[in-house]
Amino acid sequence: MAVTKTRPPMSELLAGMRNTTPLVIGAIPFGVIFGTLATVNGLSFQATIAMSVFVYAGSAQFIALGLLAGATAWPIIVATTFVVNLRHLLYAATLVPHVKNWSHLIRPPFAFWLTDETFAVVMNRWSEQKKPITTWYYFGSAFTMYLNWQLCTFIGLTAGRSFPNIAGWGLDFAMPVTFIGMLMPYLKSRVMWWVVLISGGVSVLAYALPHKLGLMLAAACGIAVGVLFEILVTRKGTR
Amino acid sequence: MNEVYLIAGMAVVTYLIRYPLFAVAEQIAFPDFLSRALQYVPPAVLAAIIFPSTLMPEGTLQLNYSNPWLLGGLVAALVAWRSRNLLVTIVAGMIAFGVCKWFLEA
Numbered sequence: 487m488a489v490t491k492t493r494p495p496m497s498e499l500l501a502g503m504r505n506t507t508p509l510v511i512g513a514i515p516f517g518v519i520f521g522t523l524a525t526v527n528g529l530s531f532q533a534t535i536a537m538s539v540f541v542y543a544g545s546a547q548f549i550a551l552g553l554l555a556g557a558t559a560w561p562i563i564v565a566t567t568f569v570v571n572l573r574h575l576l577y578a579a580t581l582v583p584h585v586k587n588w589s590h591l592i593r594p595p596f597a598f599w600l601t602d603e604t605f606a607v608v609m610n611r612w613s614e615q616k617k618p619i620t621t622w623y624y625f626g627s628a629f630t631m632y633l634n635w636q637l638c639t640f641i642g643l644t645a646g647r648s649f650p651n652i653a654g655w656g657l658d659f660a661m662p663v664t665f666i667g668m669l670m671p672y673l674k675s676r677v678m679w680w681v682v683l684i685s686g687g688v689s690v691l692a693y694a695l696p697h698k699l700g701l702m703l704a705a706a707c708g709i710a711v712g713v714l715f716e717i718l719v720t721r722k723g724t725r
Numbered sequence: 726m727n728e729v730y731l732i733a734g735m736a737v738v739t740y741l742i743r744y745p746l747f748a749v750a751e752q753i754a755f756p757d758f759l760s761r762a763l764q765y766v767p768p769a770v771l772a773a774i775i776f777p778s779t780l781m782p783e784g785t786l787q788l789n790y791s792n793p794w795l796l797g798g799l800v801a802a803l804v805a806w807r808s809r810n811l812l813v814t815i816v817a818g819m820i821a822f823g824v825c826k827w828f829l830e831a
Contacts, residue, residue, distance in 0.1 A: 508811035533728040540736040545774075550735065560727050564734035571739045576766045578746035579759075585750040597744035602770070609767055656826050659794060662778040663801045663818035665771050670805035670814075672768040685769040686776035690786065693777050701773045708769030713762045 495622040502626025505611070509603040510634045512664030513544070515657035517635050520547055521642020522652050527555040531643060538639040542598065542632065544661075546570045549698060566697045573705060577605040584612070584619040592621055599628035606668045614671060677719070681712040791829055797822030 517538075524534035529551065537547055546567045553563045577600055578585075585593065607627045608619045617623075646652060672678050685708025692700035746753065755763070779798035780786060787795065801818030808814060 508815060511812065512815050530728060533732060536728075536732050537735065540732060541739055543735075543739050546735065546739065550731070560731040560734060563731055564738055567735045568738040568742070571742050573770045574739070574742045575746070576763070576770065578743060579755070580763045580766050582746055582750045582753050582755070585747050588750075590748075593747045593750075594744060597747040598740060600743045602774075606767060606771075656793070656822060659797055659822045660815065660819060662775050662794070662798060663815050663822070664811070665775050666798055666801045666818065667805045667811040667814035669768060669771040669775060670802060671809065672771075673806075678765075678768055681765045682768050682772040686772040689773040689776045690780055693781060693784075700777070701770075704773035704776075705766070705769040708772060709762050709765045712765035712769070713758060716761060 493618070493620050493622075495620075498620045498622035499626040501611075502607070502623040502628075503630045504626075506603065506607050506627040506630045508667070509607065509664055510630055512660045512667075513603065513631065513634060514638055515660040516544055516548075517638025518642040518646060519653055519658055520544070520551070521639040521644075522646030522649070523551055524639075524643065527551040529554060534639060534643055535636075538635055541567075542635060543567070543571055543574075543601070544635070545602075569697045569699055569702065572702050573602075574600055576705065577602075580609065581605070581619075584608075588621055592625075596621075596624060596628065599632055601628075601631055602665070603631050604628045610668075610671070677712055677715045680715055681708045684708045684711040793822050793825035793829060796825045 520538070521534060524537075525531065529537070537550070541547060549566060549570055550563050553566060578597065581600075585596075588596070604624070604627045608624055611617050611623060612619050642652075669682065673682065685704045687704075688707045689700055689704035692703050694700070695703065775798070779794045780788065780792075782792065782794040790796070797818050800821035801814050804817040805811075805814040808817075
């Protein structure tokens, strides 16, 4: 994929940033609420900033707050973080054919910046827009998300105190609504509908599993159904 | 002090999930069925996050008209389907959610 070299870096960077903007808007309330709730749940000011800077994983950070509020021991929170973030392994695996073309110098930071949002944006570039995932495109998306997350954490930490009830406003609906917008374009075939319905159904049924294991179980079931459906359909020779 | 362990631990486990496959990407050749399976990763994970957060916002299943998360989610899905525009979807979904919540609480 020598195309990587021929696409102008600036336009790739800007395209990555532009296509990430809607997701940034969806992530703003999420980040601000995190910053606001962190100190309420017993995390210090510095630790809140450090968590966003060094861990950089929104849903795991939220779950950590919930566990901290329940006075959970830190090793349990770390174990839960591991399970909650396991989906990034699936993302990394999906990106492998593209990452192959990238320099080894940029892989460590790019891996650190892998999130639900950046994964969705770069995969959309490939599967919907039929364009290669260039390093500048990835950087444009990743850096925009990262900067936004830090800013929002800080805003929540400082200005959030003036709005103590912010968590009750329902602003956290921004995350599911963003994800719904990212999911719908995939629903173009019967197999995708099955993947979504099975994964969604299992996630509800398995919700009570410890350490948020339900998410991974649900995703695994959905993926398995997709593969099974594909095998059955190709064996029959019908499409 | 525990905060240092907590954040270092969270950072390390998260990075150990994100980085290794990137590091050895050129040495990996997935068998055919696995590459096929990976194309279902985005919709499967998105669905596994969306369903519980809209159907059971307070931890128990709420399949009824008084659940603004579900109503807002349905509006967002419909708008996403018709408009194919993420920003329009987010704005419409948030407005629908806000209106439902306001009506249900009034």
